[in-house]
Amino acid sequence: xxxxxxxxxxxxxxxxxxxxxxxxxxxxxxxxxxxxxxxxxxxxxxxxxxxxxxxxxxxxxxxxxxxxxxxxxxxxxxxxxxxxxxxxxxxxxxxxxxxxxxxxxxxxxxxxxxxxxxxxxxx
Amino acid sequence: xxxxxxxxxxxxxxxxxxxxxxxxxxxxxxxxxxxxxxxxxxxxxxxxxxxxxxxxxxxxxxxxxxxxxxxxxxxxxxxxxxxxxxxxxxxxxxxxxxxxxxxxxxx
Numbered sequence: 381x382x383x384x385x386x387x388x389x390x391x392x393x394x395x396x397x398x399x400x401x402x403x404x405x406x407x408x409x410x411x412x413x414x415x416x417x418x419x420x421x422x423x424x425x426x427x428x429x430x431x432x433x434x435x436x437x438x439x440x441x442x443x444x445x446x447x448x449x450x451x452x453x454x455x456x457x458x459x460x461x462x463x464x465x466x467x468x469x470x471x472x473x474x475x476x477x478x479x480x481x482x483x484x485x486x487x488x489x490x491x492x493x494x495x496x497x498x499x500x501x502x503x
Numbered sequence: 504x505x506x507x508x509x510x511x512x513x514x515x516x517x518x519x520x521x522x523x524x525x526x527x528x529x530x531x532x533x534x535x536x537x538x539x540x541x542x543x544x545x546x547x548x549x550x551x552x553x554x555x556x557x558x559x560x561x562x563x564x565x566x567x568x569x570x571x572x573x574x575x576x577x578x579x580x581x582x583x584x585x586x587x588x589x590x591x592x593x594x595x596x597x598x599x600x601x602x603x604x605x606x607x608x609x610x
Contacts, residue, residue: 415599424601424602424603425548425604430599439598487599488538489593489595490540490550491553493548493549494547495546
């Protein structure tokens with residue numbers, strides 16, 4: 381069964397950093413692109429970042445560009461999101477999601493989602 | 504940047520009725536690369552429709568998507584109690600962006 385489980389969330393002070401992880405199982409992780417999507421409390425979905433199946437292509441939303449870094453370790457079936465210079469506006473549930481793309485540069489929708497991990501940025 | 508606007512914000516209907524949800528893009532979505540998701544409280548979103556009209560695996564045929572260019576529609580032919588949720592559209596023709604969502608509530 382396809383499964384995505386996020387971890388690493390918590391409460392962090394503004395300006396600090398946090399690293400999120402996503403553990404994948406039940407499918408050939410190294411064959412799929414992966415997204416991070418976030419949802420602020422009571423708000424809608426916001427796409428954050430995507431990484432190609434082999435990690436060579438990465439794209440970010442303008443709101444996180446230069447502060448967040450997406451990466452993956454295909455040997456561990458793991459996806460990561462390094463978040464620096466956090467602000468209260470980054471407070472959200474962060475979910476990883478699978479993209480059916482097997483391309484370096486063409487990405488699509490999210491066909492499998494994790495339940496997310498909560499990040500709260502507050503002093 | 505393509506902006507998606509969903510309407511209505513809230514739709515109040517009864518089980519058995521037909522639901523029509525709209526998603527309008529600020530510019531044409533290339534290749535009709537538009538998806539629809541359903542999200543229930545406390546749950547992860549679930550993919551319903553991709554490519555504007557392709558039904559995802561395991562999605563009942565009462566869910567259908569249509570449209571092209573800038574105007575897209577999600578139709579639920581006969582509402583079941585489990586269909587009451589928030590629905591989001593998402594374009595992936597130019598980067599990625601979500602609409603703000605439509606809440607489908609029981610009347």
